[in-house]
Amino acid sequence: xxxxxxxxxxxxxxxxxxxxxxxxxxxxxxxxxxxxxxxxxxxxxxxxxxxxxxxxxxxxxxxxxxxxxxxxxxxxxxxxxxxxxxxxxxxxxxxxxxxxxxxxxxxxxxxxxxxxxxxxxxxxxxxxxxxxxxxxxxxxxxxxxxxxxxxxxxxxxxxxxxxxxxxxxxxxxxxxxxxxxxxxxxxxxx
Numbered sequence: 297x298x299x300x301x302x303x304x305x306x307x308x309x310x311x312x313x314x315x316x317x318x319x320x321x322x323x324x325x326x327x328x329x330x331x332x333x334x335x336x337x338x339x340x341x342x343x344x345x346x347x348x349x350x351x352x353x354x355x356x357x358x359x360x361x362x363x364x365x366x367x368x369x370x371x372x373x374x375x376x377x378x379x380x381x382x383x384x385x386x387x388x389x390x391x392x393x394x395x396x397x398x399x400x401x402x403x404x405x406x407x408x409x410x411x412x413x414x415x416x417x418x419x420x421x422x423x424x425x426x427x428x429x430x431x432x433x434x435x436x437x438x439x440x441x442x443x444x445x446x447x448x449x450x451x452x453x454x455x456x457x458x459x460x461x462x463x464x465x466x467x468x469x470x471x472x473x474x475x476x477x478x479x480x481x482x483x484x485x486x
Contacts, residue, residue: 355412357465370456371420380409
């Protein structure tokens with residue numbers, strides 16, 4: 297049921313276009329070398345309408361995870377893995393069924409690790425765009441787009457989460473992780 301895919305990038309964008317061809321739309325972030333993902337998301341704001349899934353491109357996952365996220369009921373739903381490492385990953389703190397904080401370093405109880413994907417339903421899109429625009433106006437170009445959801449939660453917006461329990465996913469940041477992914481797929485995983 298996903299019809300429109302938008303790839304936002306800068307680094308090696310021409311190579312990405314060669315691989316993906318005309319199957320997706322492209323948005324180029326000309327300041328990718330000096331800004332973070334919040335500027336990339338802002339560059340694609342014209343596509344923020346209806347139900348939107350925002351994800352990092354270095355995440356690989358079972359298709360069932362995406363289906364589960366699309367069925368989740370909350371207006372904003374962040375994907376969270378209960379497995380996390382103190383050295384790596386964007387940690388998540390929750391209270392009840394809502395996210396209260398996300399950061400690389402969190403104090404207090406850590407519920408899990410952010411798994412690189414968020415769904416924002418149509419009824420929350422305009423609020424997301426307002427927070428995004430405010431960050432750009434305030435010149436917070438060095439932030440990750442995930443900070444928007446923390447800001448929204450702190451302002452009282454209900455930011456829910458979906459826990460990945462027994463499904464496979466992986467963020468690929470290192471050559472070792474790339475080899476793990478290759479090994480996973482050589483075993484016939486889908």
